[in-house]
Amino acid sequence: GAGVSQSPRYKVAKRGQDVALRCDPISGHVSLFWYQQALGQGPEFLTYFQNEAQLDKSGLPSDRFFAERPEGSVSTLKIQRTQQEDSAVYLCASSRQGGSYNEQFFGPGTRLTVL
């Protein structure tokens, strides 16, 4: 079945490098979320898109983090000048509609390790 996919599944970066993480949501899903999950912790909200509009980026930890969804489907999370504290699993989730409650379907995540 066509669930949420993310690539790469694993990424190792040297401190200071830029990285780009991709999310392919379920086809036709309006809402797309990015979460950051540190080791041993629950996912933390980063940002939210409704179609191509980024409606909430309150969870992005710094201006080094940037997300886009230019055509309202695939999304990319970019981290510039990576730091060791950026090491985490980055999860993408999509839901069928916008609005307060719609079931979010999660991808497998991208594990980012910054050396």
Add this chain to the structure above:
Amino acid sequence: GESVGLHLPTLSVQEGDNSIINCAYSNSASDYFIWYKQESGKGPQFIIDIRSNMDKRQGQRVTVLLNKTVKHLSLQIAATQPGDSAVYFCAPGGADSWGKLQFGAGTQVVVTP
């Protein structure tokens, strides 16, 4: 910020026994609560949800109880199986317009034979 906490970070359960996972939340504006299961190397998987106007909901082998007075909910798993071994999160939502979820740290459930 708001906090979501779990009482037991690790729960060891014998196969066939019932499991109870607890969760406290602080945001009284939460309109719904979702339980997710996360296996190693995978994203969270929806288990069951409950709306704030309910106090109990049952699914297949799972029951969620909500006590809004003390801001507490629990997930009960009946006849726990090895495949239930995972980290379980409660995630309140509905305090904003987007469906943003606020996860706690999770409870690791270990099923022993």
